Each structure stands twice: as C-alpha cells, then as structure tokens.
Amino acid sequence: MKKIYSVVFLFIALVTASSCKKEFEDKFKNPNQAEHVPPDLIFTGIINEMYEAPFGGSERWGQYTAANYFYYSTNSYDWTGASLDYPTVKNIVKMEEEANRLGGAVAKPYLALAKFLKAYFFVRMSLKVGDLPMTEAIKGAANLKPKYDLQKDIFKQAMSWLEESNNDLNSLIAAGNTELRGDFYLKNSLPAWQKVVNSFHLRTLLQLSKKVDDADLQLKQQFSAIVSNPTKYPLMQSMADNLQYVYNESANKYPNNKDNLGNDALRFNMAATYLNTLSSLHDPRAYMVAEPAWGIAKENNYVLTDFRNFVGANSGEDQGVMLDKVQKGMYSLIGRYRYYSGYTAENTFIISYPELCFNLAEGINRGWAVGDAESWYKKGIQASMGFYGVKDGNNVVYFAKKEGKAGEYDSFTISFSFENDYYSQAAVKYAGNSMAGLNQILTQKYLAFFRNSGFEAYNQYRRTGVPAFLTGPGTLNSGRIPLRFQYPALDRTTNGDQLNIALQRQYQGVDDINMAPWIVK
Numbered sequence: 001m002k003k004i005y006s007v008v009f010l011f012i013a014l015v016t017a018s019s020c021k022k023e024f025e026d027k028f029k030n031p032n033q034a035e036h037v038p039p040d041l042i043f044t045g046i047i048n049e050m051y052e053a054p055f056g057g058s059e060r061w062g063q064y065t066a067a068n069y070f071y072y073s074t075n076s077y078d079w080t081g082a083s084l085d086y087p088t089v090k091n092i093v094k095m096e097e098e099a100n101r102l103g104g105a106v107a108k109p110y111l112a113l114a115k116f117l118k119a120y121f122f123v124r125m126s127l128k129v130g131d132l133p134m135t136e137a138i139k140g141a142a143n144l145k146p147k148y149d150l151q152k153d154i155f156k157q158a159m160s161w162l163e164e165s166n167n168d169l170n171s172l173i174a175a176g177n178t179e180l181r182g183d184f185y186l187k188n189s190l191p192a193w194q195k196v197v198n199s200f201h202l203r204t205l206l207q208l209s210k211k212v213d214d215a216d217l218q219l220k221q222q223f224s225a226i227v228s229n230p231t232k233y234p235l236m237q238s239m240a241d242n243l244q245y246v247y248n249e250s251a252n253k254y255p256n257n258k259d260n261l262g263n264d265a266l267r268f269n270m271a272a273t274y275l276n277t278l279s280s281l282h283d284p285r286a287y288m289v290a291e292p293a294w295g296i297a298k299e300n301n302y303v304l305t306d307f308r309n310f311v312g313a314n315s316g317e318d319q320g321v322m323l324d325k326v327q328k329g330m331y332s333l334i335g336r337y338r339y340y341s342g343y344t345a346e347n348t349f350i351i352s353y354p355e356l357c358f359n360l361a362e363g364i365n366r367g368w369a370v371g372d373a374e375s376w377y378k379k380g381i382q383a384s385m386g387f388y389g390v391k392d393g394n395n396v397v398y399f400a401k402k403e404g405k406a407g408e409y410d411s412f413t414i415s416f417s418f419e420n421d422y423y424s425q426a427a428v429k430y431a432g433n434s435m436a437g438l439n440q441i442l443t444q445k446y447l448a449f450f451r452n453s454g455f456e457a458y459n460q461y462r463r464t465g466v467p468a469f470l471t472g473p474g475t476l477n478s479g480r481i482p483l484r485f486q487y488p489a490l491d492r493t494t495n496g497d498q499l500n501i502a503l504q505r506q507y508q509g510v511d512d513i514n515m516a517p518w519i520v521k
Contacts, residue, residue: 040182295329316472
C-alpha cells in the first residue's frame with residue numbers, strides 16, 4: 001500500500017510541476033515577440049543573400065578593375081578562409097519548417113523554391129572550397145559535427161533539387177497556385193522563378209564540363225533534356241527575365257556613386273584582362289564603362305574615341321608602378337560619368353539572360369545539345385551591349401571626363417552597326433563548333449560578366465583558362481592564380497576532425513589554395 005501511495009504522490013507531483021511550468025511560460029510570454037515567422041519574410045531575407053555586390057574582391061580577382069593604392073585595397077590572390085552561406089542555409093530550412101507548419105496551398109511555392117535555393121547556395125559554397133557538410137548539416141542541431149559530403153555528391157544533390165523544384169513549379173503553375181509573397185526581384189511571379197531555376201541548372205551543368213565523361217553524372221543528357229523541352233523547362237527569353245539587383249537613390253545605392261567619388265574614383269582603374277580585350281575588338285562597351293587614358297591620347301595625338309586610348313593595367317603590376325602610370329594618364333579609369341554621377345548606375349545580375357545565351361552556345365558547341373550556337377552567341381553579345389545602351393542601328397553616346405574639370409564631360413556620338421562595325425571582324429565572327437568558336441563564346445561570356453554574377457568570371461577561368469589571367473608581383477601567391485579558398489578558420493575549431501578527413505581526401509591533408517578541387521581535376 002505504501003508503494004502505491006508513493007507512485008500516486010509521484011504522479012501528482014509531476015502533473016503539478018508540469019502545470020506550474022506551463023503556467024510560468026504562459027505568464028512570461030512576450031506578447032510583442034512572434035513565436036513564428038511567416039515564410040515570406042524569411043524568403044525575403046534569403047533571396048537578398050543571393051546578391052553579390054560589384055566593386056568587391058570578386059571584381060578584382062576576375063581582373064575587371066585593379067586597385068592602384070595600397071591603403072584602399074590590393075590585387076593579391078593570397079586567399080584565406082572562404083565566406084560561406086550556412087546562416088542562409090539555416091534560414092532556408094527554417095522557411096521549410098514554417099511553410100510546412102502552415103500547410104496547404106500557401107506553403108507549396110516556398111517549398112518548391114527552397115529546393116532551388118539550397119542548390120544555389122550549396123553550389124556557390126562548394127565552388128569556393130570543394131567538399132562541404134551538406135547531408136548532415138541541413139539537419140541543424142541534430143549533429144554539431146557533420147561529415148563533409150563529396151563535391152561530386154553535392155552537385156548531384158543540387159541537380160536533383162533543381163529538377164524537383166522545376167517539377168513542383170510546373171504543378172503549381174498548372175494548378176493556378178502562384179501565391180508567393182516577399183519577392184523583390186521578380187514581382188512574386190512563379191513562372192519567372194521557374195525560368196531562373198532552369199537557367200541556373202544549365203549553368204550548374206556547365207560548371208562540371210571537365211567531368212563530361214563521368215557516366216554517373218549524365219551531363220549531356222540533362223543539358224539536352226532541358227534545351228529540347230521548353231514546355232517542361234522554360235528558360236529566360238529576354239533581359240526582362242533577369243534575376244537582378246536594382247538600386248535606388250536612398251537605401252540601396254550602387255557601390256560606386258557620387259558620394260564616394262573623391263575616395264574611390266582615382267584609387268581604382270581598369271584592368272587589362274578586361275579592358276584591353278574590349279579595345280582590341282573595337283568594342284563600344286569600352287566607351288560606356290571606362291575613360292580614355294588622357295596621357296596616351298596626348299602623347300600620340302589620338303582622338304578620344306580611338307580604342308587605343310582604352311588601356312587597362314596588368315593586375316599583377318606593382319601597385320606603386322601602377323599608381324604612377326595612372327597619375328600620368330597611361331591607364332584608363334573607371335567611367336566616372338556612368339558610375340559616379342548618380343546613385344543607381346546599372347543593375348547587378350545574379351543570373352542573367354546574356355549568360356544563358358552564352359551557356360546555350362557553349363553547350364551546343366560542346367555537342368551537349370542540338371541547336372544553332374552562332375545564333376545564341378550573337379544574341380548574348382547583343383543583349384550585353386544593349387545593357388550598356390549600345391544597340392544596332394542607333395548612335396552610341398559616349399561621355400569622357402574633361403581633364404582638370406571637376407564634374408564636366410565631353411560627349412561624343414558614334415554610329416553603330418552590329419554586323420558591319422563589330423560582328424564582321426574575324427576575331428568576333430563565330431568560328432564554328434570548334435575550339436576556336438568555344439574560345440570566342442567564353443571570351444564574350446567573360447565580357448558580359450563585368451561587375452555582376454559574383455565569382456562566375458573566376459569560375460570560368462578556373463574551368464576553361466579563358467581568358468588568360470595576368471600575374472606578377474602585385475598578385476602575390478608566387479605568380480599563381482589560386483584554385484580554391486581555404487576552409488573558414490571556424491571549421492578547424494568546431495569540426496576539426498571531420499575537416500581533417502575532408503582535407504586528407506581532397507588535398508593530401510593540406511588546406512592549400514593552389515590544389516585543385518575535384519570539379520576542375
């Protein structure tokens with residue numbers, strides 16, 4: 001009997017304690033603090049993290065611009081720990097949780113796009129370092145020391161997510177369920193997002209071009225399936241479909257603007273890899289983004305519209321030498337009229353129509369799909385030129401800074417025919433589905449990546465060697481362009497054992513930026 005009383009007493013005590021705990025929690029709930037966050041609010045924050053600002057490290061490492069003043073920046077490739085997106089991945093998982101909690105039709109668009117977003121961020125991270133925690137990492141606190149998935153498995157999972165995302169979006173759009181909120185890029189349009197998903201899928205497949213013979217990946221088959229079935233896999237069709245960041249004159253100003261003209265405009269100049277390619281092709285985009293080197297124009301008595309005035313610095317040049325040449329007017333500065341006369345300059349692409357055109361041209365050139373590579377190549381060039389206001393049959397209006405005159409510019413008007421003035425050049429006219437033609441496609445894609453798409457220019461260089469990047473004392477790293485970033489220092493302290501396993505598997509146990517990850521071996 002005593003034992004029974006003890007059990008009853010214990011039961012009552014537990015119930016009472018539970019009741020008290022609930023009463024305590026109820027009394028001390030903060031009525032001003034939300035217990036749940038709507039998925040659309042989380043979605044807004046996630047897609048904001050897709051944006052990679054111009055005028056940062058990726059721009060100089062892509063050899064578009066160069067820093068000539070050490071106090072402000074350098075052009076060195078002495079890379080350390082990568083910046084990874086795990087906080088954003090955590091928010092994607094949270095968005096899925098909140099969408100599932102709500103359930104029903106309102107949840108499905110976020111669940112479909114969550115698959116795309118996981119693919120996007122894991123691909124972006126893996127391209128920087130190689131193997132990464134993925135399978136166990138997205139389980140959150142269930143495993144605080146997750147194992148590192150193989151880079152190959154990360155890409156396979158990403159492509160699976162992209163396929164599933166497209167299928168889910170097809171079903172939602174067919175059913176008329178397009179209820180999306182929180183989207184400041186594409187006006188809450190699921191059809192527009194579907195084009196982005198499939199365009200990114202093609203980019204991801206091409207990232208793996210060195211693995212084309214891996215039967216397990218089925219790269220050609222996937223590429224062909226997307227290109228040959230536009231009903232199932234709609235793609236971007238014009239510049240109106242771009243996933244891009246749009247600036248305004250208040251909170252979201254372009255990184256170069258008239259407020260920082262005095263700090264930046266003379267401390268950074270154009271890089272040779274980019275600008276000298278434009279000038280060698282007599283490409284009017286040079287007029288839009290750069291200023292003529294006034295020292296060269298004076299010395300040679302060139303008119304300011306002469307492409308020989310548009311000269312960039314070797315990114316590997318010693319900064320002291322570079323600065324001296326800039327002050328003597330021997331290198332072109334960043335176009336001050338375009339980038340420093342206001343606050344909005346130009347949109348920044350994340351995934352764009354010009355890139356898609358060149359990706360289609362590249363895939364067809366490689367024999368991954370049936371189609372007209374030259375047509376897509378030309379569309380890509382014209383779309384990129386049009387972005388800068390250079391359009392076939394129209395006059396090109398060009399502004400050059402007046403020497404010694406603050407805020408004053410000379411303007412020039414130049415007639416432009418795409419076929420006669422540009423495409424007829426042997427260096428531009430498509431050389432057919434050959435290696436020469438492929439190099440032309442890759443060169444034009446690189447030109448179209450100027451100031452947008454994050455690390456895509458570097459990723460292309462690492463994958464293809466096009467264009468040839470320049471090195472020297474200013475780039476450090478013993479004259480080498482690195483092949484990856486190091487893992488973040490936090491990985492060593494929080495998950496060192498698993499990191500060491502991944503390093504041993506990939507890089508002979510050394511976190512060396514000059515050792516190639518699987519994707520480019």
